[in-house]
Amino acid sequence: MKERDFKIYRGDDERGELVNYKCNVSEGMVVLDVIHRIQADQANDLACRWNCKAGKCGSCSVEINGKPRLACMTRMNELDDNETVVITPLKSFPVMKDIVSDVSWNYEQNQKIKPFSPSKKDTEKDFVMMQKDVDRVQHFRKCIECYLCQNMCHVIRDNEGKDKFAGPRYMTRLASLEMHPMDNADRIEDVKDLHGSGMCNITRCCTEVCPEEIQITDDAIIPLKERVVDRFYDPIMMLFRKLFGKKKETTN
Amino acid sequence: MILTLGEFSMLDISGIKRLQFDVLVIGAGGAGLSAAISASQEEGIRVGLVCKSLLGKAHTVMAEGGMAAALGNVDDRDDWKIHFRDTMRGGKMLNNWKMAEIHARNAPERVRELEHWGAVFDRTRDGLINQRNFGGHRYPRLAHVGDRTGLEMIRTLQDHGIHQGIDIQMECTALDILKDKSGKVSGIVSMYRETGEFIVFETKTLIFATGGAGKSWEVTSNSWEYTGDGYGMAYEAGAELIDMEFNQFHPTGMVWPPSVKGILVTEGVRGEGGILKNSEGKRFMFDYIPEKFANETADTEEEAARWLKGDKSARRPPELLTRDVVARAINTEVKAGRGSVHGGAYLDIATQRSAEDIKRKLPSMYHQFKILAELDITKEAMEVGPTCHYFMGGIKVDAETSMTNIDGLFACGEAAGGMHGANRLGGNSLSDLLVFGNLSGVEAAKYAKKLKSIPKSDDEDIKRIIKSATSILNREKGNNPYLIHEDLQKNMQYNVGIIRTKDEIADGIERIEKMKEEFKEVKAPGTSQFNPGWHEALALRNLLISSEAVAKSALLREESRGAHTREDFPTERKEWLEYNIINKKGTGGEMETVKVKRSEPDNELKRIASSSIEDLEKEVKLDHQK
Known part of the structure; x- marks a missing residue:
């Protein structure tokens, strides 16, 4: 058991400050445990979001010493022994209160995505899909919607970028739908125009912070960009489509 | 209307926000989302969904192993009859027979439907949904995605549900049920967690998909949300709680x-x-x-x-x-x-x-x-x-409609009791959420269609509910809600835990009585804006009701059956198989805990459940050949 120093943001989007707290830390504790201890003993009204406490729900996203992390999966012993631990809300979204952010913008992006659309014929019987054909889709579907990637994306950090780009989380979701063997919708035009795939310039910041280690840039965004290029900027493909009609690309 | 602290005797609710629904679902885990989706398929039905957290974060996300359904993809000897028999035996024959039948018969269709909505399950070599072995299941039966099946389920329902015209209210806590003069459901008073603003949802029906009360114990797999809100609210409104002594320790x-x-x-x-x-x-x-x-x-x-x-x-x-x-x-x-x-x-x-x-x-x-x-x-x-881990017990519902004894109040998922008897099999929860979520949505929509208009709530009830919530903020000083909760968890862990005896349970009940007194003077400092201390205090009432029901039922059931283990009555006692224990609010306001005789099962169901496995396998083989 050791007493450690913490600074936690208290306030809302307009005004607030870092407040000092001290808390005893014992073996195995994660940052979320510290927040709960402080909440119970010293600051009953300290706002914080959490649910599963095991890295599965993606609720407790905050910035710890400036880095976007899940508070429940950040062990105190990973942080330097004597440093003051600074806990602040996600930077890219408005602060609701203390370390809770208003992430509703993300839900709006999700709403714009064309949902999974199998053919009527396919839903009349059991889907037959081979494991190797769904491995990639399952990899994307590990996403816990913690929005750490959204928070880290420099396009979204810039407020105007929010109008132009849905962000890495939704590129991943779009990729999971586009690569689903039974899906029949065509989202490539949306990927380019509505969801703004061109805004991403592949700095890979999103991939680095993903707690599920999803290869967001390489496996989702780049393939989507390639499909956009094939559709809209490749003269041979354009001619091919003129001659043989518009067809959805096969999955890889 | 944001209520500022101050004078409440003159509480004016004329400016309070009101929204109208035909079906309002409380809780957005697997059961709640399923219920909202199925209700929304009915033309002209306005559906709302209230979640305490952000959408997609409910406890279902934590489910790992899979959902049980006799698809027969891995072992084609499987059949609903064998699933039903496994479920009854796992539940030590105390399950509601009809619910266990409905569950086993409908689970495969619901799992397939989930796949058609976009869930990507692990595959067999033939490209079908793969199924894994689990405790108590005769065959590999659990459709799964690695060990994150709950996430797959909730995300699929979420991404499908947001396109069904459902009005979703996030980070909103339901406080108490409103009824009209005849006793029908007429609405529910709720509070937005972010602002502390109150809202009245006026509705013809309520579906409680509020989960269990696992936060009553110290060592629990449950998150903060699991505070028995559904049990507490339903109980206060006059609903019955059944089988509350059966708490599963994973x-x-x-x-x-x-x-x-x-x-x-x-x-x-x-x-x-x-x-x-x-x-x-x-x-x-x-x-x-x-x-x-x-x-x-x-x-x-x-x-x-x-x-x-x-x-x-x-x-x-x-x-x-x-x-x-x-x-x-x-x-x-x-x-x-x-x-x-x-x-x-x-x-x-x-x-x-x-x-x-x-x-x-x-x-x-x-x-x-x-x-x-x-x-x-x-x-x-x-x-x-x-x-x-899980409450087998819960709000008592009719097996075929999921409606409680209160007209217009439905319950499904962990919030409802009966389906799992004295012990739930792993994997039967996710399938329960789908089957009974779906059923309650259909039935609530049907009920709502029969009512011409939303029953009328009494403004005095609304005021009373709001006052009782704000008094926690307004009192000058009082007891720390976190500390009462910690005491309760220790008490349940020690006195009403995995192994129980008469004296300890009685001691546990006495302590709960004391905590109820302390709760009357609970105080949350700060304002009404996103104030976890206040939220904790509001949840405490429901935790206390749930815990009291658990303890009183555990004291009454003098036998060991399934998850309920009495050291002083170490074996199953045949006579107790004939009874369920029910808790309800008595006329004097105190909790009444009574034995109620179970109804006789359908002969055919009884025959299937008590068949030897060899005989039943032969029978199923013949069925499949037909």
């Missing part, structure tokens, strides 16, 4: 380090071949095979090993006995001094499967132990022990 929760104590370790570890050992290195589950299951359980390590390799003539390893049996066995080993370093048992998958298999089939377990316990499960054994 045998395998993490035990070390202390801060993660209780976090779930999926039964999938054992389903994939994991074995349990004590400090002497002995595989102890062979010593705990109940007579009832002896015929169907391997009695040597050699046979268990053959089963793991897929030998269909071999019987299942004893690690896959039902959860109540395994949890008690671990408890006994630890008490006898043969526990692991930190007071659990060793769960070893490292010596049973290759590192590659473990990472592929159990990725989130690998990740969870690596980060939270700094342990590599492909190399070392995990330490595990029982953790409070």
Whole structure:
């Protein structure tokens, strides 16, 4: 058991400050445990979001010493022994209160995505899909919607970028739908125009912070960009489509 | 209307926000989302969905192992009849017969529907939904996605649900039910967590998909949301709570380090071949095979090993006995001094499967132990022990409509009681959420269509509910809600835990009475804006009601059955099979706990449940040939 120093943001989007707290830390504790201890003993009204406490729900996203992390999966012993631990809300979204952010913008992006659309014929019987054909889709579907990637994306950090780009989380979701063997919708035009795939310039910041280690840039965004290029900027493909009609690309 | 602190005797609610619905679902986990989706398919029905957290974060996300459905993709001998028989035997025959039948018959269709909505399950070699073994299930029956099936389920329902015209209210806590003069549901008063603003939802029906009350115990796999809100609100409104003494302690929760104590370790570890050992290195589950299951359980390590390799003539390893049996066995080993370093048992998958298999089939377990316990499960054994996991009991509903004894109030999922009897089989929860979520949505829509207009609520009731919530903020000083909650958790853990006796339970009840008094003077400092202290205090009432119902039912049931273990009555007693225990609010305001005679089961269901497995397998084979 050791007493450690913490600074936690208290306030809302307009005004607030870092407040000092001290808390005893014992073996195995994660940052979320510290927040709960402080909440119970010293600051009953300290706002914080959490649910599963095991890295599965993606609720407790905050910035710890400036880095976007899940508070429940950040062990105190990973942080330097004597440093003051600074806990602040996600930077890219408005602060609701203390370390809770208003992430509703993300839900709006999700709403714009064309949902999974199998053919009527396919839903009349059991889907037959081979494991190797769904491995990639399952990899994307590990996403816990913690929005750490959204928070880290420099396009979204810039407020105007929010109008132009849905962000890495939704590129991943779009990729999971586009690569689903039974899906029949065509989202490539949306990927380019509505969801703004061109805004991403592949700095890979999103991939680095993903707690599920999803290869967001390489496996989702780049393939989507390639499909956009094939559709809209490749003269041979354009001619091919003129001659043989518009067809959805096969999955890889 | 944001209520500022101050004078409430003159509470004016004329400016309060009101929204109208035909069907309003409280809770947005697997059951709530399923209910909202199915209700929304009915033309002209306005559906709302209220969630305490953000959408997609409900506790369903934590479910790991899978959903049970007799699809027969891995073993074509499977059938609803065998699933039904397994469920009844697992529930020690106390299950609501009709619910268990509806569940087993409908689960396959619901799982397929989920796949058609976009869920991507692991596949068999033929490209069908793969199914895994689990405790108490005769065949590989659990459709799954690695060990993150709950996430797959909630995300699929969420992404499908947002396109069904459902009005979703996030981070909104329901406070209490409103009824009209005739006693019909007319609405519910709620509060937005962010602002503390109150809102009245006026509705013809309410579906409670509010989960259980696992936060009543100290060691629990449940998150903060699991405070028995549905039980508390329904009870206050006059609904009955059934089977509340049956609380499932999942045998395998993490035990070390202390801060993660209780976090779930999926039964999938054992389903994939994991074995349990004590400090002497002995595989102890062979010593705990109940007579009832002896015929169907391997009695040597050699046979268990053959089963793991897929030998269909071999019987299942004893690690896959039902959860109540395994949890008690671990408890006994630890008490006898043969526990692991930190007071659990060793769960070893490292010596049973290759590192590659473990990472592929159990990725989130690998990740969870690596980060939270700094342990590599492909190399070392995990330490595990029982953790409070699930309420078999809950709000009493009609099996075929999911409606409670209050007109217009429905319940489904963990919030409803009866389906699982004295013990739930792993994997039967996710399928329950889909089957009864769907059913309650259909039935609520049907009921709503019959009402011309929304029943009228009484403004005085609205005022009373708001006043009781704001008084927690307004009082000058008072008791810390967090500390009362911690006391309650300790009390339940110690006095109404996995092994129970009369004296301890009675002591537990007495302490709950004291806490109820302390609760009357609970105080949350700060304002009404996103104030966890206030939220904690609001949840406390429901935790206390749930805990009282658990303790009183546990005291009354003088036998051991399934998850309810009485040290002073260590065996099942035949006469108790004839009764359920019901809790309801008495006329004087006190909780009444009574035995109620169960109705006679349908003869055909009785025959199936009590058939020998050999006979039933023969029968199913004939059925399948037809």
